[in-house]
Amino acid sequence: MGQILDKLQGKEWRRKQIRKITDRVFDGVKNETGRANLKFEDLYIAVLIVYNDINKHLPGPHFDPPPKDKVREMMQNCDINLDGEIDREEFYNFIKQLTADTFIIVSQKLIITLAVAPAVALATKRSTEKVPGVGNVVQKIPNSVYASLVTLAVVWFQKQTFGDDPKKMQIKIITDRIFDTVKNDRGRVNLKFEDLYIAVLLVYNDINKFLPVTHIDPPSKAKVREIMKECDINFDGEIDRNEFYDFIKQITSDTVTIVSKRLILTFAIAPTVAMLTKKITEGIPHVGNIVRWLPNSVYASTVTLAVWWHQKQKLS
Secondary structure (H helix, E strand, C coil), X not given: CHHHHHHHHCHHHHHHHHHHHHHHHHHHHHHHHCCCCXXXXXXXXXXXXXXXXXXXXXXXXXXXXXXXXXXXHXXXXXXXXXXXXXXXXXXXXXXXXXXXCHHHHHHHHHHHHHHHHHHHHHHHHHHHCCCCCHHHHHHCCCHHHHHHHHHHHHHHHHHCCCCCCHXXXXXXXXXXXXHHHHHHHHCCCCECHHHHHHXXXXXXXXXXXXXXXXCCCCCCHHHHHHHHHHHCCCCCCCECHHHHHHHHHHHCCCHHHCCCHHHHHHHHHHHHHHHHHHHHHCCCCCHHHHHHHCCHHHHHHHHHHHHXXXXXXXXX
């Protein structure tokens, strides 16, 4: 647990992660546009991609990207040479400023989750064990496993922001809201390709709020262009509201029905491995005293959450 929190709170770790993300995103957008620096529309797309990365690698609450007006306002502050473009260093400083509070919020909520959730889990387990029928099942679940399940559920709940069934009930709500947002911002009735790509990035930001483990990256610009041709029924080079809904339904057909095998493995294996390592570690001088002091439920929950986070971490 200490390593996770140290990472989230360490300035050097934060600086390296932001630099790694901003360099990759800057190069990706620059290569796509063929320009050396980022104009405003390029910057907005880059911000959406950066937030996809941040939400991919951080546990706890899901962070929505800033609105376009906020990006425009901050661009003026970070455009040091006043040329109307953002270079690599300006982009790094832009993102560093934009995400200044993000890591603090994550670490605070993670501390609360790890401290409170296991204790609450065991309290509810004892109460549930007395319920006829259900109690017999709950009694068979080891405390460490039960606490890990509840802790991971709390972390997932922090990421949930609305809706119960993103496939059947939310896709239309999401697509209508984002279609109107992009349409109104651009002052057009329908979406051209650049509008569509921005809209897709916004949709994936919403979709990833619902996924507990496997974070789904948005499709590449080339893939969006390819599917646009299939969904542009009247061949006018634009996507209307209904075509946008069909477009999103097609590109997310597998995404929203994923049952994560990794999540099942985390629930089944991590608590057991945690208890084995705890027993071994308790025999190590000095360290063993600290480990023995930790309740099994807290230790197992921390290890389970660490495994879950590791699955999301792997930065390229």
